[in-house]
Amino acid sequence: MLEIEGLEVSYGPIRAVKGIDLRVGTGEIVALIGANGAGKSSTVKALAGLLPYAGRASWNGRPLPHAPEAVLRAGIALVPEGRGILQRMTVEENLRLGAYARQDRGALTADIEAQMDRFPILRKRRGGLAGLLSGGEQQMLAIARALLSRPRLLVLDEPSLGLAPLMVEQVFALISELRAGGLSILLVEQKARQTLRVADHAFLLETGRMRASGTPDELAASPALAEAFLGGIAPAA
Amino acid sequence: MSAYTAGLLAEIGIGGIAALGVYVILATGQLSLGNAAFMAIGAYAAGWLTVTHDVGLTAAVLAGALLSGIVGVLVGFPALRLRGIYLAMATLGFGEMTRSFFLFFEPLGGAAGFSGMRQLQVSTIWIWLGIVLGVLVLLARSRLWLTLRAVNDDEVAANLIGLHATALKVGAFGMGAAISGISGALFAHWHLFIEPGNFGFERSTELVMAVILGGSTVAAGPVLGAGLLVLLPETLRFVADWRLAAFGALLILVLLVRRQGLLDRNLLRALTFRRRGAEARPEAAEVS
Numbered sequence: 124m125l126e127i128e129g130l131e132v133s134y135g136p137i138r139a140v141k142g143i144d145l146r147v148g149t150g151e152i153v154a155l156i157g158a159n160g161a162g163k164s165s166t167v168k169a170l171a172g173l174l175p176y177a178g179r180a181s182w183n184g185r186p187l188p189h190a191p192e193a194v195l196r197a198g199i200a201l202v203p204e205g206r207g208i209l210q211r212m213t214v215e216e217n218l219r220l221g222a223y224a225r226q227d228r229g230a231l232t233a234d235i236e237a238q239m240d241r242f243p244i245l246r247k248r249r250g251g252l253a254g255l256l257s258g259g260e261q262q263m264l265a266i267a268r269a270l271l272s273r274p275r276l277l278v279l280d281e282p283s284l285g286l287a288p289l290m291v292e293q294v295f296a297l298i299s300e301l302r303a304g305g306l307s308i309l310l311v312e313q314k315a316r317q318t319l320r321v322a323d324h325a326f327l328l329e330t331g332r333m334r335a336s337g338t339p340d341e342l343a344a345s346p347a348l349a350e351a352f353l354g355g356i357a358p359a360a
Numbered sequence: 361m362s363a364y365t366a367g368l369l370a371e372i373g374i375g376g377i378a379a380l381g382v383y384v385i386l387a388t389g390q391l392s393l394g395n396a397a398f399m400a401i402g403a404y405a406a407g408w409l410t411v412t413h414d415v416g417l418t419a420a421v422l423a424g425a426l427l428s429g430i431v432g433v434l435v436g437f438p439a440l441r442l443r444g445i446y447l448a449m450a451t452l453g454f455g456e457m458t459r460s461f462f463l464f465f466e467p468l469g470g471a472a473g474f475s476g477m478r479q480l481q482v483s484t485i486w487i488w489l490g491i492v493l494g495v496l497v498l499l500a501r502s503r504l505w506l507t508l509r510a511v512n513d514d515e516v517a518a519n520l521i522g523l524h525a526t527a528l529k530v531g532a533f534g535m536g537a538a539i540s541g542i543s544g545a546l547f548a549h550w551h552l553f554i555e556p557g558n559f560g561f562e563r564s565t566e567l568v569m570a571v572i573l574g575g576s577t578v579a580a581g582p583v584l585g586a587g588l589l590v591l592l593p594e595t596l597r598f599v600a601d602w603r604l605a606a607f608g609a610l611l612i613l614v615l616l617v618r619r620q621g622l623l624d625r626n627l628l629r630a631l632t633f634r635r636r637g638a639e640a641r642p643e644a645a646e647v648s
Contacts, residue, residue, distance in 0.1 A: 171520065172519075173516065173519065173520075191519040191520055191522070192519065192522040192523065192524055195520070195521070195522040196522060200520075201520055203516070203517075203520065207514065207516065207517040207520055208514075208517065209510050209513040209514055209517055209518070210513060210514065211509075211512075211513045212506075212509060212510065212513055216506060216509075216510075219503075219506065220506060220507070220510055220521050220523075221521055223503075223507065223521050223522045224521065224522030268521065272521070272522065
């Protein structure tokens with residue numbers, strides 16, 4: 124279980140995240156939604172060890188490590204905004220490196236094959252450069268690579284960004300499928316409606332502060348959601 | 361073998377090893393314009409050991425490599441804060457600093473240079489080249505090399521998959537420096553006289569040029585590049601005074617046509633008849 128209290132992230136004098144609390148339970152999909160500049164990516168980058176932060180963060184009762192490699196070894200994998208794939212390396216090399224932090228490498232080949240079964244396009248493109256994949260294929264590679272580290276919590280930062288609607292549907296279907304397999308997921312998104320459809324719990328972030336939280340139904344009914352995204356204008360049904 | 365041929369072969373061997381030092385550092389995306397300084401450290405250290413302490417050549421070469429490697433790690437740490445052209449400038453500064461140090465360090469001859477070494481055979485140089493090249497070819501098949509390439513590709517992404525990018529970059533700097541140190545030690549025992557001017561900016565530039573010309577994605581590339589840098593000006597003698605200009609034009613042409621250098625994985629695979637299935641791997645220029 125991931126628990127954070129009073130998380131603050133600053134870029135010099137600018138405070139991007141101003142003391143937020145968040146909790147991701149085992150096997151849950153927790154959504155962190157908010158408009159551009161709300162502080163979502165800063166929050167997950169801090170949790171992944173890419174940014175320094177103040178506040179308390181614990182993972183399964185222990186303090187969350189601060190270095191990226193230690194966070195990954197603890198069982199938290201981040202798929203960053205923009206996917207973070209290794210563009211000039213092949214699909215297969217990306218996948219092999221995904222398991223770098225694992226202690227048990229015996230099952231690596233079988234696990235890579237399993238990810239290729241899940242994402243057949245990766246098998247087709249295994250020898251090609253990752254940078255030549257389409258946006259959706261890159262997203263699949265990024266998720267497959269993260270899964271090869273055998274995480275217990277998968278943090279997805281705007282996985283639908285820049286994808287065609289059909290591909291977005293596939294990504295959200297995959298998120299539900301992964302949760303059904305027992306994985307905890309922290310889903311950072313701007314697509315509030317689709318996100319709330321798959322989430323168990325949601326947090327709404329606005330200009331670095333937690334504006335609201337609750338079940339997806341509670342948040343969907345909250346005027347805070349419309350205000351955060353549309354400045355108070357209720358979205359059309 | 362004529363003295364002329366032996367000289368050319370020695371220069372190719374020494375240049376090839378030194379270029380491999382640049383290649384290792386470049387594998388993590390770091391451009392060093394100061395590898396001649398690591399050659400200098402290896403040259404003076406090994407020369408001093410064989411001349412004043414009667415140490416055997418192999419031990420002296422290894423000691424020179426070790427000292428260069430340690431200095432490389434020390435240089436690598438501050439260099440972590442710099443990238444691209446800024447890192448290149450910092451390593452250039454380090455190179456000039458080292459050259460100045462040997463220029464004024466009288467115990468090792470200062471401006472008058474250092475001599476007294478016993479000459480080695482060309483074959484010894486090529487045995488060292490074979491060893492270094494062999495180690496790097498094996499390394500290229502390892503998981504470690506994959507991680508170095510990952511750091512080169514995207515440092516943040518590399519961190520996210522659990523790689524310790526800092527350690528890998530510093531380690532590569534140290535290893536590249538040690539390899540250049542081997543080259544310097546051999547240089548000292550081939551030329552028998554060394555002076556700070558042997559290890560200036562021009563030599564560092566030549567080493568980078570050898571890697572870019574020969575190919576920065578396979579270990580054989582820098583050796584080929586070093587060979588061409590030695591042989592092309594010789595074979596272009598028919599254009600007399602214009603040979604260096606012709607050489608420069610040829611260099612530009614190669615870079616325009618093959619940005620990744622003359623040798624890459626696909627070409628090497630084709631040359632060594634190791635075709636793996638019909639699937640050709642696209643090759644990216646890995647010099648950033």
